[in-house]
Amino acid sequence: MAYQALYRVWRPQRFADIVGQETITQTLRNALEAHQTSHAYLFTGPRGTGKTSAAKIFAKAINCPNLKDGEPCNECPSCLAITAGTLNDVIEIDAASNNGVDEIRDIRDKAKYAPTSAPYKVYIIDEVHMLSTGAFNALLKTLEEPPSHVVFILATTEPHKVPLTIISRTQRFDFQRISAQAIYSRMSYILQEKGITFEEPALKTIAKAAEGGMRDALSVLDQVLSFSDNHVTLENALQVTGSAAQKLLADYMQAVQAHNTPQALELLQQVLAAGKDAGRFIEDLIEYSRDLLLYQQAPAMVEQIELGSVDEQFKQLSQAFAAADLYRAIDVLNDSQQQLRFTNHPDIYLEVATVKLCQTQAAATTATVAAVPETTAEISQLQQELKTLQQQLTTLQTNGTPAAAPAAVAPRRAAKQHTNVAAIYPVLDHATKDSLQQLKSIWAELLQQLTVQHRALMRASKPVAASHDGVVVSFDSDFLLDRANSNQEMVDALENGLDRLVGYTPKIIFVPQDEWPQVRKSYIKQHQRTKTPEAESAVAEKAPVISQAETLFGAEHLEIKND
Template sequence: MEHIALYRAWRPQSFQDTVGQQHIIRTLQNAIREQRLSHAYLFSGPRGTGKTTTAKVLAKAVNCEKGPAPEPCNECDACRRITAGSVMDVLEIDAASNRGVEEIRDLREKVKYAPTEVRQKVYIIDEVHMLTTEAFNALLKTLEEPPPHVMFILATTEPHRLPATVISRCQRFDFRRISMEEQVERLRTICEQEQITAEEAALEYIARLSDGGMRDALSILEQIASFSDAQVSYQQVLDMTGGIPSHQFAKLAEMIHEGEIGGMLEMIEGFMQEGKSADKCMENLLYYFRDLLMIKMVPQADRLTERVLDVRDFREMAHKFSKAQLFQILDTLNHYQTEMKYAVQPQTLFEVALLKLCSLTSGGSAEDSPVASHMSPASASGATAGVPADEVQQLRRQVAELERKLEQALKNGLASGSGDRQASGGSRPAARSSAPRISSPSKMPAGMDGYLAQRNSQEFLEVQGKWNQILHAVKEEKVTIHAWFMNGEPVSVQEDAVLVAFKNDIHRETTEKPANKQLIEQVMERQLGRPCRLVTMMQKDWNDALQGAQTPAAEPLQLEPPPEDGNTSQEPWVDEALQLFGEELVVIKD
């Protein structure tokens, strides 16, 4: 016979075989007894906790030839065929591969027809959160008022991704993670039936690794049983899964407390040689110190975690650390665990994290932790140990002086820059120099004169007329970008550039992000029928520029005629043109 995986061979076929979800099973059985079944159910919870299994058992219970009954008989033709998946009226649909609106429209059309083989049609839609928004909208009306012979059962691991309109039309059941005791009991029963010899500690460790999922636990058990010829020991589970026993973490914590850096690094190297991963070691060590903190702060804290096997050992270790040290250790490990996700050498980062822990527990202060934002004077003086005090003071004075000069330069840089420009161009009219100053010249787009000249052009009027269409198209593409972009309004165009002025700097900066800007430019190109570039500035800067352009000059610019002599013409501008461009380039016509 073809081999069947353990989690498939031991999938529960009745409500009483389902593990760890008694609050759901009892509710469904009472609904069947009282004939108060709903037309739509939503089963949500972590993977491997029995959502699809419960849905199929419910389909058998409502269609059993001896029912509807609180328990399917699993003997009649309907039960056996539903178990085999050969009943056309009980459909299990994978929403990940049938997520479009067309598939849901096809389902909506077929719902109208009465069942042909069993009492009631049952649609089990697995991973329903993968449906598109359009597909959800197409399903809403059918889900709210289906024909009396139809039942929907939606299953998902991510209920927060479902629209509220869908959730409100269903009876929701939240599947919880299966406790370690229930998993161990189930694994022990399966081992007896499958003639697998397993140590109790091995089963407990498998249950902890599965993180509350029965399917994961059975997969690990089958893998180890195949490797060890049906003899499952605790050490084999550790070797196969890359796990580290709890006493090894206790030894590591002892070295951290005593500051034994050499032994600690040798221990880490041994982990790596055995094939352990640095990120998994970091995760388990974080859990270990979390449990130490819980043991230290909460009475009977062993009930809050399933990782504490011997409470006395944990209490002895917890007494060696203070609460402040444990908080600092958790902060440090959490910081380096985040950094490890992007590290090229995670082992090195793991070693650095443990070295940091040694410095914390051997008298280092909390300010030495990487999560501290500033150094206190005490830690600063510790960091400069060995450096003469007069040199340190001199360096501090120099740094303070540089910071003061930099701050002063930043404050006065704009005014001094404008003064230099006026000094170099003394012939500039006084009225123009007294125009309102732009607050942030770096945010002014290049070619400002061109934008001012084109602000009433035909091209700009075309953009202005289609602006509402552009905003609507951006909203259809991505509503979050539309929320930022609608703060701006077009003020001018120049060649392929569209200048948009914003009232709020945050909205402008978000719009200027490369991904957002690219999407907006694509929308404008489609709406305007030509390639477009998005150029942004602040509305205040645009108003100031307009005011400066419209301010009349105090004295009109006039050309002073040179003293008359025999070589000068009666038109002074002709002489000026000849002087500027040369006689070869100037042609004089009456």
């Protein structure tokens, strides 16, 4: 007999053999024992989680005369025929290739006839979401009121594509992804039954690569067995799955943490030279970074995810990385993963991502170190002020008179920056109402293109005057204005965003909101004779009639409209 794949040879034949779906199998067994089975079931879940196997076992159990504890005997003629696929009363249909109205009408017509050799006629429709709208409509009535001897079992990986009218007529069971530990245990059992030796790390690698699908895991195991002459080794498992060894991932992240760009690039070249898939390598790095982050908060969870293979190097890395650094690393890797989908040169993006990871970590560390002296100086100054106040209090308590006023303590906050009138006036010379309205209309979209930190910095801003060469932006917070003025990276991002949105790059000048009216007033006075009509339209003072009306009726009762 020709060789059969492992997932076919070891397909579950009893509910107890289905791995990772204990709740569902127990419910079905109870229903069979109590003779309270439904006429229609819907099995949903990811691929390789046991949906079709459960459907076949249910078909055997409901037709088995020797049912025991809800399990089929697998020895009677009915069970043997269903296992071999030769029982005419159990009909398997692939909806992907039989998705038309005619095929479903044929099922509906034949369902009326009694089964030939079994108590029940069972229809198993796989990938039912592939049926056309007309086919679903043709199935509705039969599914709602089928003959008493018919059971429908629908299986799908995409339940959201199944009409609600169909779902409401079935009992739905959601199959979950199988845990890596359960997959590992099942593969270990199969290999022991076959008398094949294996390395535990190899099975753990396959279990993690399967991503919750038992069929995928057994397919990969089949490849490894063929590749390694009936001995499962870690090296061969890594070769087949395209994954990188944990030691290599740990060394790479250690180089990133140490800002050692040459070493990180050298390790990357080793990965590429070994023929590893670039997308798989980035996915492994994201998972490794995720595990480092989780281990800081929930070590037991990571132990379970990694099947107990957490080594000392991993623990040290988890302590060495700050959570914020891991957030940034995952963001960089995720961006690179998206870019890989649209390139034929993944090695370039991997190299760029590696340099960016190392430099990002270095920049973050430098910024932290630079902030320490300022913080220390501020603490010392506060301590000195506290000491002075304590001395004053002691003098008052002793003499009953206030002590001499201490020397003024230098203010901790930097002096308020003066408005850059020299830069604002040239903008006002050519400012127009149309330019200002254009910027106001795209301002929200412009801020959405910034990073989260930069958006938070600009949340208190709005454009108040604009020309083709410049834009005046007011801030209602002096603190945020000072931060914005000192953040050249954000200013560059704003100018680049304006270039993309409006087609030109105006210079951006920041001004305090409470100073803007005075700046505008001063400009009008100084340019009363030379200002252009456009500038007058953009920054002109209120007309006398408007001022008089506000005096008489109050500004809140006026609505000013431009002609």
